[in-house]
Structures are given as structure tokens and as C-alpha cells.
Amino acid sequence: MAQEFPTQAQVVIIGGGIIGCSVAYHLTKLGWRDVVLLEQGQLSGGTTWHAAGLVGQLRSHANMTSLIKYSTQLYTELEAETGLATGWKNCGSLSVARTVDRMTVLKRTAASARAQGVAIEVISPKEAQDLWPVMAIDDLVGAVWLPGDGKANPTDLTQSLAKGARSRGARIFERVRVTGVSVANGAVTGVETDRGAISAEIVVNCAGQWARKVGKMCGVSVPLHSAEHMYIVTGRIEGVHPDLPVMRDPDGYIYFKEEVGGLVMGGFEPEAKPWGMAGIPDDFEFALL
Numbered sequence: 001m002a003q004e005f006p007t008q009a010q011v012v013i014i015g016g017g018i019i020g021c022s023v024a025y026h027l028t029k030l031g032w033r034d035v036v037l038l039e040q041g042q043l044s045g046g047t048t049w050h051a052a053g054l055v056g057q058l059r060s061h062a063n064m065t066s067l068i069k070y071s072t073q074l075y076t077e078l079e080a081e082t083g084l085a086t087g088w089k090n091c092g093s094l095s096v097a098r099t100v101d102r103m104t105v106l107k108r109t110a111a112s113a114r115a116q117g118v119a120i121e122v123i124s125p126k127e128a129q130d131l132w133p134v135m136a137i138d139d140l141v142g143a144v145w146l147p148g149d150g151k152a153n154p155t156d157l158t159q160s161l162a163k164g165a166r167s168r169g170a171r172i173f174e175r176v177r178v179t180g181v182s183v184a185n186g187a188v189t190g191v192e193t194d195r196g197a198i199s200a201e202i203v204v205n206c207a208g209q210w211a212r213k214v215g216k217m218c219g220v221s222v223p224l225h226s227a228e229h230m231y232i233v234t235g236r237i238e239g240v241h242p243d244l245p246v247m248r249d250p251d252g253y254i255y256f257k258e259e260v261g262g263l264v265m266g267g268f269e270p271e272a273k274p275w276g277m278a279g280i281p282d283d284f285e286f287a288l289l
């Protein structure tokens with residue numbers, strides 16, 4: 001049965017990618033009930049659907065490490081809670097160093113992660129090769145191993161979070177575009193959409209690469225711009241299997257993960273190439289560059 005479109009809500013979340021659905025999931029988990037999420041296309045169809053799905057706890061900022069540590073716990077339990085699979089696979093991850101300086105950085109970050117309770121080991125190139133046998137190690141200085149890391153399916157995760165939110169009362173509407181954010185006395189009062197206005201106490205901008213445009217609707221500057229991201233998907237490679245850890249090689253600006261018996265290899269572009277200088281099309285849904 002079609003849901004009645006609301007005219008008011010305590011919270012309106014703009015955007016049904018993984019972030020918007022996670023906000024809805026967590027607000028309802030905290031007991032908020034009057035939560036409405038609006039997505040202009042289909043859930044996860046913006047950026048989320050084509051993320052590689054790497055979940056890595058080794059971060060340069062302690063808050064990010066604790067956030068991703070929490071995510072690994074959540075992803076372990078979410079399917080049992082919602083009945084929707086998330087594709088979470090606790091395959092662990094390796095980060096390798098080709099220089100002494102890189103190894104120093106990895107060791108420092110490892111010490112900080114360990115202090116937050118993240119399982120992490122500093123290992124030799126040979127030990128790294130034992131975990132990732134399809135790798136040559138002659139140019140490696142060392143590596144770190146995080147057994148708690150893994151990978152997930154971003155679309156399935158989004159649907160699972162959305163289901164958890166819905167089960168606790170959140171109302172989620174697809175194919176509804178927010179066209180304006182209303183403000184009075186310097187505070188938000190609601191949103192305008194192509195299906196009518198909704199008044200709200202709180203509006204959360206989870207519009208991903210459209211967040212700058214949404215911010216502009218109420219005079220807020222969101223310092224965010226899309227950049228191109230390249231990746232290669234190979235055919236099957238002998239020795240590559242679903243439990244192969246995720247591998248990051250920051251000196252080579254590249255990450256690797258197993259997919260259907262082959263590898264997805266994506267770049268950490270040192271000089272990111274901006275995309276969408278004339279604006280991001282509203283209908284850029286389940287689309288690639």
C-alpha cells in the first residue's frame with residue numbers, strides 16, 4: 001500500500017545513500033520515530049551502489065578509526081537484526097609499505113589504532129605474502145595486518161539499514177526530489193519537494209555529491225566536490241579466492257579486492273581529477289562516468 005505523503009516530520013533526511021539510511025537507522029535506534037527520508041531516485045543509486053565496499057579501520061584520524069571499528073561490529077550483527085544480507089565478509093586487510101618512511105607511518109597509525117582496541121599486527125613482507133600469495137614482495141619493507149577488516153556490498157548494506165529504520169517507524173520515500181529548504185529566523189523550518197512541502201524541526205543533508213547543491217538551497221556552503229575515481233576489474237586469476245584479504249598499497253596509490261575470482265583494483269589518485277564542474281545531473285542514478 002502506498003504511504004501517505006507527510007506534511008510534517010520531526011526530522012527530514014535528504015538522500016537515500018548509505019549515509020542517509022544510516023542516519024535514519026541510528027536515529028530510530030536512539031528512539032526517534034518521526035523520521036522521514038527522501039530520495040530523488042532509488043536507494044543507493046547515487047554514489048553508494050558502485051563503492052568497492054572496503055571497510056578498513058586503519059585511519060589517520062582516531063575518530064575515523066573508532067567509527068569504522070563500530071561499523072565492523074554493526075555489519076556483523078545487521079543481517080541477524082533485519083533479515084537482509086549485507087555481503088559483509090570479515091576477510092581482513094593488509095597495508096604494505098615500499099619505503100622506510102611509509103613503514104614508520106604504518107607503525108604509528110597501527111599504534112594509535114591498537115590503543116583504540118583494533119586488532120592489528122606489524123608483519124614482514126614474507127608474512128604478508130603468506131596472506132596474499134599472488135603478490136611479489138621484492139620491493140616491500142613491511143606491512144600491517146588487520147584481521148577485523150573486511151568488505152561489504154554497499155547496496156545490500158543500504159537496504160538493510162533502511163529496513164532496520166523502517167521497522168522502527170521511519171518513513172522512506174523514493175522518487176521524491178527536494179527542490180528547496182525553507183528557513184525562518186536563521187533556522188530551518190522544512191523542505192519543499194516535487195510532491196509538496198514538509199515542515200520539519202531538523203533537516204539532515206545526506207545528499208552525497210549533491211550536498212553542495214542542497215546546502216545552497218538555504219545559503220549553506222558545503223565544501224565538497226566530486227572527483228573521478230578509476231578502477232580495473234580483471235577476469236579470474238589463479239590463487240584469488242573470496243577469502244583473500246583486501247590489500248592496500250599506498251605507495252602504489254592502489255587497492256585490491258577479490259571479486260568473482262578476479263581482482264578489483266582502484267586508484268588512490270594523488271592528483272584527483274574534478275568532475276561535474278557544471279553541476280552534477282539530478283538523474284545521475286546507477287550511472288558510471
Ligand SMILES: Cc1cc2nc3c(=O)[nH]c(=O)nc-3n(C[C@H](O)[C@H](O)[C@H](O)COP(=O)(O)OP(=O)(O)OC[C@H]3O[C@@H](n4cnc5c(N)ncnc54)[C@H](O)[C@@H]3O)c2cc1C
Pocket residue numbers: 014015016017018019020038039040041042043044045046047048049050051052053054055176177178179206207208209210211214229231266
Ligand atoms: C568507485 C568508488 C569506490 C568506492 N569505494 C569505497 C570503499 O571501498 N569504501 C568506502 O567506504 N567508500 C568507498 N567509496 C565512497 C562511498 O561510495 C561514498 O563515500 C558513499 O557512498 C557516500 O554515500 P552518501 O550516502 O553520502 O552519498 P550517495 O550514495 O551519493 O547518496 C546521496 C543521495 O542523495 C540523493 N539526493 C541528492 N540530492 C537530492 C535531492 N535534492 N532530493 C532527494 N534526494 C537527493 C541522491 O540521489 C543520492 O542517492 C567509493 C566510491 C566510489 C565512487
